[in-house]
Amino acid sequence: MPEDLNWAVGGEAGDGIDSTGKIFAQALSRAGRHVFTSKDFASRIRGGYTAYKVRTSVDRVESVVDRLDILIALTERTVDENLDELHEDSIIIYDGERTMMKDFEAPGETTGLDVPLKALAEDAGGAIMRNIVALGAACAVTGFNIEYLDESLEKRFGDKGEAIVENNKKAARLGAEYVEEEFDLTTPYDLETTDNDYVLLNGDEAIGMGAIAGGCRFYAGYPITPATDVMEYMKGRVENYGGVVVQAEDELSAINMALGAARAGARSMTATSGPGIDLMTETFGLIATSETPLVICNVMRSGPSTGMPTKQEQGDLNAMLYGGHGEVPRFVLAPTTIAECFHKTVEAFNLAEKYQLPVYLTADLSLAVTEQTFEPDEFDMDAVEIDRGKVVDEDNIDEWTNEKGQFKPHALTDDGISPRSFPGTTDGAHMSTGLEHDELGRRTEDTEMRVKQVEKRDRKVETAREREDFDYREFGNEDADTLVISWGSNEGPMLEAIDFLEEDDIDVRFLSVPYIFPRPDLSEEIEAADETIVVECNATGQFADLVEHDALSRVKRINKYNGVRFNADELAEDIKAELGETTEVEA
Amino acid sequence: MSSDIRFTDFKSDKQPTWCPGCGDFGTMNGMMKALANTGNDPDNTFVVAGIGCSGKIGTYMHSYALHGVHGRALPVGTGVKMANPDLEVMVAGGDGDGYSIGAGHFVHAVRRNVDMTYVVMDNRIYGLTKGQFSPTSREDFETSTSPDGTHQQPVNPLALALAAGGTFIAQSFSSDSQRHAEIVQEAIEHDGFGFVNVYSPCVTFNDVDTYDYFRDAIVDVGDEDFDHDPSDYDAAKDLILDRDKEYQGVIYQDDSSVGFEEREGVTEPMTDIPDGAPDDAMDLVREFY
Numbered sequence A: 001m002p003e004d005l006n007w008a009v010g011g012e013a014g015d016g017i018d019s020t021g022k023i024f025a026q027a028l029s030r031a032g033r034h035v036f037t038s039k040d041f042a043s044r045i046r047g048g049y050t051a052y053k054v055r056t057s058v059d060r061v062e063s064v065v066d067r068l069d070i071l072i073a074l075t076e077r078t079v080d081e082n083l084d085e086l087h088e089d090s091i092i093i094y095d096g097e098r099t100m101m102k103d104f105e106a107p108g109e110t111t112g113l114d115v116p117l118k119a120l121a122e123d124a125g126g127a128i129m130r131n132i133v134a135l136g137a138a139c140a141v142t143g144f145n146i147e148y149l150d151e152s153l154e155k156r157f158g159d160k161g162e163a164i165v166e167n168n169k170k171a172a173r174l175g176a177e178y179v180e181e182e183f184d185l186t187t188p189y190d191l192e193t194t195d196n197d198y199v200l201l202n203g204d205e206a207i208g209m210g211a212i213a214g215g216c217r218f219y220a221g222y223p224i225t226p227a228t229d230v231m232e233y234m235k236g237r238v239e240n241y242g243g244v245v246v247q248a249e250d251e252l253s254a255i256n257m258a259l260g261a262a263r264a265g266a267r268s269m270t271a272t273s274g275p276g277i278d279l280m281t282e283t284f285g286l287i288a289t290s291e292t293p294l295v296i297c298n299v300m301r302s303g304p305s306t307g308m309p310t311k312q313e314q315g316d317l318n319a320m321l322y323g324g325h326g327e328v329p330r331f332v333l334a335p336t337t338i339a340e341c342f343h344k345t346v347e348a349f350n351l352a353e354k355y356q357l358p359v360y361l362t363a364d365l366s367l368a369v370t371e372q373t374f375e376p377d378e379f380d381m382d383a384v385e386i387d388r389g390k391v392v393d394e395d396n397i398d399e400w401t402n403e404k405g406q407f408k409p410h411a412l413t414d415d416g417i418s419p420r421s422f423p424g425t426t427d428g429a430h431m432s433t434g435l436e437h438d439e440l441g442r443r444t445e446d447t448e449m450r451v452k453q454v455e456k457r458d459r460k461v462e463t464a465r466e467r468e469d470f471d472y473r474e475f476g477n478e479d480a481d482t483l484v485i486s487w488g489s490n491e492g493p494m495l496e497a498i499d500f501l502e503e504d505d506i507d508v509r510f511l512s513v514p515y516i517f518p519r520p521d522l523s524e525e526i527e528a529a530d531e532t533i534v535v536e537c538n539a540t541g542q543f544a545d546l547v548e549h550d551a552l553s554r555v556k557r558i559n560k561y562n563g564v565r566f567n568a569d570e571l572a573e574d575i576k577a578e579l580g581e582t583t584e585v586e587a
Numbered sequence B: 001m002s003s004d005i006r007f008t009d010f011k012s013d014k015q016p017t018w019c020p021g022c023g024d025f026g027t028m029n030g031m032m033k034a035l036a037n038t039g040n041d042p043d044n045t046f047v048v049a050g051i052g053c054s055g056k057i058g059t060y061m062h063s064y065a066l067h068g069v070h071g072r073a074l075p076v077g078t079g080v081k082m083a084n085p086d087l088e089v090m091v092a093g094g095d096g097d098g099y100s101i102g103a104g105h106f107v108h109a110v111r112r113n114v115d116m117t118y119v120v121m122d123n124r125i126y127g128l129t130k131g132q133f134s135p136t137s138r139e140d141f142e143t144s145t146s147p148d149g150t151h152q153q154p155v156n157p158l159a160l161a162l163a164a165g166g167t168f169i170a171q172s173f174s175s176d177s178q179r180h181a182e183i184v185q186e187a188i189e190h191d192g193f194g195f196v197n198v199y200s201p202c203v204t205f206n207d208v209d210t211y212d213y214f215r216d217a218i219v220d221v222g223d224e225d226f227d228h229d230p231s232d233y234d235a236a237k238d239l240i241l242d243r244d245k246e247y248q249g250v251i252y253q254d255d256s257s258v259g260f261e262e263r264e265g266v267t268e269p270m271t272d273i274p275d276g277a278p279d280d281a282m283d284l285v286r287e288f289y
């Protein structure tokens, strides 16, 4: 029996693929199984192939694999798209009465189960529930207790009233009964359940949750895939804590609103994706020069320009590191797991306020839209600490005023960090500007002051390096000759790739780096290894460039930029190829 | 807020570098008077300024202030006010800043109706970049970038504001200092977005829209014999669309307006947050069961 089950529902956009997948994923999570989902969606609202894949196991799952066990196919194309992943034990659930599936024949050794999804749904109260019938059928095929499905139907439709919930439960049962009665099936699938209570969420949601927990009270944004979920999550929740979400007229406005709120003393954030980052770059320099703490979340998608809006890429590193005219320090944090999206968001706010600079928090599309199960206490709210940095009040503001009693928001300090006075603070009134300024914040072109202010701002980076732990996460065999480094969502597939490689007696040491700037110095690790391979989802190897630069050493690169995330077996093969290990060609 | 605040308390000790005679001196003095008269003090006031000669105003005033990037002052002001509704927020900039590069933000700020005051120093020219035409320049106006006339119609900022659902639309003239200060004061006192277009002549680059021109052209809608009712939308519309005259005073005011921050339920400054996650934060996690 396979240890994990790979399940998918696919059809046309508008077929309710997303909610179908989500309901099943939630049921599995409620049943104490780990879940990892992935979405394949086109950038259109109706029409176009979309699929929702769920991988589930009693152990933690971190990535997708290219094997599909159960497929609910609402269109022929769903089968075509996934042909490579089907195997002899695969089961395809379809509705032979559906026009698109009329002449369907299950390919190869796979089993096709023709279930009259629509007709059964109508029996239960409405054709719209045909997806739920299919879910019931899938439960029967996998020996999965249908009561868990009930729970997630209650969660999904509870607001719509008891009758709707009951109809859906009935639809699921009709699907299950049909399979049990009509087919003489013996499948190798038998989904074990546990008593664990997991939570199931995606990276965008984790970022939104981290923002609220981390004290963010002001959010301004302009909708863009795949960052919109952050805004939608916060809207309706942050208000409970006295905050607000403003949908701005564009990204220029969004970031300026966020800047205004930050200057007014709120923890403030905006989130966007590539094209929005370009627009925000104008104000980015102002944020940095005026030393305003702000978190700018960039949920990366495939670029350049509008590129492939619903596809994976990690191509914006250079834009975040170097974007904008002139030179200003900024931090770039890149969580590597969904749980880390939460923690790094909290950290991003602390770093922004402690060092009074803009912090880019970046997740790639795969991390943002993928859902995964976690133990609830991986989001330990008690461990959240909020550090607002050097904020002055009426009592100590005197220490930071000049002989005329004027407050010095850009005071030259040894650690590069100046005091902050929130508007409303008596005697704290001061000017902030994008112009080069003196300690009072007033415009200056004095050459000495210019140099001092530039150095003061840069000094914050050194201070942060001394005070913070810009570390990496380590996996695999510490003594291995091969070192693999990655950032962002590649951690998941890489963790499983390590297992695949071990099966072939290949040991690797794997470092997953959540800090792009400031970042850990990896020179020693690279020196200790025979080979270093940097894995990332872009064409040019932007992170690999940084690693080479830091370590003064050449690294090998594995780059993927077709819009699809790495999967574990593929990554293992790529690493073998880089190491010159030839893979046996299958006969 | 203390009652002994004088308008000079809003003055910084920086000497303005505006050309002698620039209309912006009068505009700024009126703003400071209006702020003091409405019981504000520098520590509860936030001035956001654009880029341009006009945008330097934040430097010459004393308050919490931000001098931002060109055209984006209104969104900054919106953020400030939403994050701390206790602050008096005043946004100031030029006609280029507000109606050209920032025109989009202008329309949306008006429509959102955040409780702040927006003062535009309209000199119908780009001052800081040394004399190119601006969006309010006349159609036949000759400048360094329009040697044979602009060939572009001027925008009508008041009409834009009215069309966008403005709740307080006014115009003033910087050298009529008494009236100008009064009008800004009314804008501050208005609950919602108070918009004042101020004729603020550029003595260096604009020899058409001069003090003399405005002095002759201006009609005060507040004059008794003029008899204008600012709550009368149609009357306001007629005045605004009449481009043959220059009107000063409160042209339109909707007293029933409620600021965006209030409609969004923002009542407290967002400055005070707990040292850790909110007490019930685990509920946020449990939602994902």
Ligand SMILES: Cc1ncc(C[n+]2csc(CCOP(=O)(O)OP(=O)(O)O)c2C)c(N)n1
Binding pocket: B051, B052, B053, B054, B055, B070, B093, B094, B095, B096, B097, B098, B121, B123, B125, B126, B127, B128, B129, B134
């Ligand atoms: C993005 C950007 N584009 C152009 C400029 C150059 N610039 C500075 S001020 C200005 C025009 C200012 O005109 P206005 O707003 O009417 O103000 P005035 O100087 O007349 O008071 C321009 C185009 C700039 N600072 N930023």
Ligand code: SF4
Binding pocket: B017, B018, B019, B021, B022, B023, B024, B053, B054, B123, B127, B128, B201, B202, B203, B204, B205
């Ligand atoms: S150039 Fe014109 S607008 Fe600028 S300071 Fe001189 S007079 Fe005023």
